[in-house]
Amino acid sequence: MLGPNILGTGKDLHVEIVQGAGAFVCGEETAMISSIEGKRGMARNKPPYPAAHGFHGHPTCVNNVETFANVPLILANGVDWFRGVGTPSNAGTKIFSLSGKVRNTGLVEVPMGITLNELLHDIGGGAPAGSVIKAAQTGGPSGGCIPADRMSTPVDYETLRKLGGMMGSGGLVVTDSGTCMVNFAKFFLGFTQHESCGKCIPCREGTKRMLEILERITDGKGKREDMDELRHLAAVISRTSACGLGQAAPQPVVSTLRYFEHEYISHIVDTRCMAGVCRSLLTYHILPNCRSCGLCARKCPVPCISGSKGEIYVIDNDRCIKCGECNRVCPFGAVART
Amino acid sequence: MSDVNLTINGIPVRVPTGSTLLQAAESISIRIPTLCYDKQLTVSGACRMCVVEVAGPAGSTRLEPACSYPVQEGMVVRTNTRELRDARRTIIELILANHPRACQTCIRNQRCDLQSACREYSIDKIRYEGEKRHHAIDTSSVAITRHPDYCILCGKCVKVCKEVQGVYALDFVRRGFSTTVLPPFDRDLAETVCVLCGQCLLKCPVAAIRDKSYLNKVEAALEDPNKIVTVQVAPSVRVTIGELFGLPPGVSLTRKLPTALRRIGFDYVFDTDFGADMAVMEEGHELIGRLQAGGPFPLITSCSPGWVKFMEHFYPEFIPNMSSAKSPQQIVGALTKTFFAERNRIDHKKLFNVSIMPCSAKKFEIQRPEHRLDDGTREVDAVLTTREFGDLLKLHEVDVPTLPDSEFDPILGDSTGAGLMFGVTGGMMEASLRTVASVLDPTSHPRLEYSALRGTGGIKRGSVLVGDRELKLAAAHGLANARKVLDSIKAGEEIHFLEVMACPGGCIGGGGQPLPTDEDSRRRRIEAMYAEDRGLPIRQSHKNPAIMTVYKEFLGEPNGEKAHHLLHTKYSARSPRGF
Ligand code: SF4
Ligand code: SF4
Ligand code: SF4
């Protein structure tokens, strides 16, 4: 099917593979087309859609590699074969890239309609020892987070969307009890903000302000109104942005606000990060079971731990940079983090 | 083309297929706010201010940008819901979070689209505070300064430079919050192919692109008792200066200008139109010479300094085709410091020549090394754009529209309708033909108007019979159009005489003109120029008695040795040659 004069039809099919320069937004179809045309990877208005007016103005079919890879198999084995797996509305299989807090990570191909529980526990092997799965982010950096108690629902396009996630790229990032969901949302929003093509004001400027609010919250300087402001900005950004990147970018924040609002509240009201992730909200102090070995004081990079033989060592919290080294090195578990 | 029916805010509307929602709304007097939309440019949909609500299936709605979204049969659209007002307000607040907010000390105070948007949406507080994007100011160019901190990234400068001017001196760089509009490789603008046309400044909705102002230099000269300060006013300024005093575009204030300029303290008030008449003589005789010698064709006009720099960068192979005649500005400047100085026994070193120009590239032209007298003196010492002239008038408390009339000073202030025509696209060529046809065939009835060269089409083509010879003519304005014509000539098209003006519409649309300079104001300014030409007693340059005086007393023959020495120039290829 490749090359000149396919099956004697006089039609040619040539494949040329173009390597992108690494911009995330070039996963958006029109930005990708601009990029292949040699222009800056910026999304264009739709309509006209690429199917009508795409690469150099010609009708263009844009699909993921995974979709194209299915085509020869469907041609060879037939539609019924393809529909034999999956569900009636979501036929076939889907490849997920399983990562984060599961024992088995990597690419897995599963039938559509499998539940997240099956995916994460039966295939992923569940959370590492000593922790429990908290949530899974589906669909890539701008996907929403689905909490553990919703994971018995089947994985298909509609269900994921309803839950606030998405199929997207098939990314699946698993978080566990040691993950701070506010920090998690901040991380991914930081990524999409950085990768916005910079065209739309809401996407370019709005995600930046959301990010700053999240930084404030994880710094212990959040205000209660911040949660409303995040919801407001998220709504404006996803409703008014031109392309999928901007429209989806707030989703990690929106979904964590929906399912993990209590974590936001504890950062803001109690200035506590329950997962112990947000550095500014942590304090280290040395417990009475300190054997005054002095190891922490020697390892502290600042250094801000003082003490001498026979007494309990003390951390100067004004100077502590919350690196956690003392907590890690203490052979007696005498350095507590709260 | 068939029509489409839709409903906007409950009002049924019928518009041609292919219309945008913005056009449909406009047709029923709904004005949707925009910041990045511009009729002259391709649509980018960047600011999202124009989003409107489109009804979808099952009561759902989605927001789409009205500037680019095409109408569809049966569409139900709302343009002013609570959500939309709120979204627009948020967009403005997001811009403000990343903006210097220095209105009182800002050159665009009271003529700023961002400011107007704030007013319209009753922005009464700063909602978001945080990091601001910062990039150094670029003052390298002699005409234009760039202030990226004020930029709202609407992209209009990028697009006008690409699409209208074909120069490609600006583009977006970096991603996300760091996105910035810059010249290639963050070079200084002066080191790029920028031709200083100022079209980007006209498009900029805020103060991110500004005039490099020479007002201080002019004020200092006016106050210097040892200086004799002369001024010349370009043709198109007379029909645009009124806009800075609240008049609609296209009101001519020609005879008010000498009064105004004398009140400010200029010692002599000359007219660039005189220089244009002189340019007709010199360039016209070049054309006649080439007709006799059989080429090289086309002869290409050289009055527009933005065009000249463009040609030197991108099409230096056309240097032999360029008319070597200086621009009217430089002709008046050169003659002021020679002919006028000698005649009035003034030491030319005491003269300070100011010109008031519709053009930012004129600031570049005056400092070209070719435009100096033998002793190194500059022919013109300072250029003020129309806008800066307006500022100067206001500083000097001169209310131009109500002033009494007066005349320009004699000889270098005496001009004809032909000189005036230099201010509009096609006009320079019309003016030349008025003279060339008469010189080649003195018995013919002089033809004064060439309709093929009029109007706002980007490239106008025509032909004219001069004597027994058919001359093929073309006039292009906007440098992207110049590219098209030059490429077509390279591909074999025969043109004998080509006029190029860098700015759309010619000088009436120049980068130094009042804001807004848009389709409507350009059209009205052009009409005013044509009307003024029609009303003038002399409309052919060679019939200007002052021109005859200068040749007789000072220069000798058109294209003669002295004329060549003083009134002609040279061009040289520039790198980079572009992209
Ligand atoms: S939504 Fe963001 S990434 Fe998409 S076009 Fe707009 S600015 Fe670019
Ligand atoms: S957390 Fe780091 S900086 Fe703070 S006391 Fe421990 S070792 Fe020192
Ligand atoms: S650009 Fe406009 S909004 Fe910004 S400071 Fe200047 S006048 Fe004010």
Ligand code: SF4
């Ligand atoms: S002055 Fe003209 S050439 Fe220079 S950047 Fe602006 S639009 Fe482009």
Ligand code: SF4
């Ligand atoms: S410099 Fe002005 S015209 Fe250019 S993108 Fe910025 S705001 Fe728009």
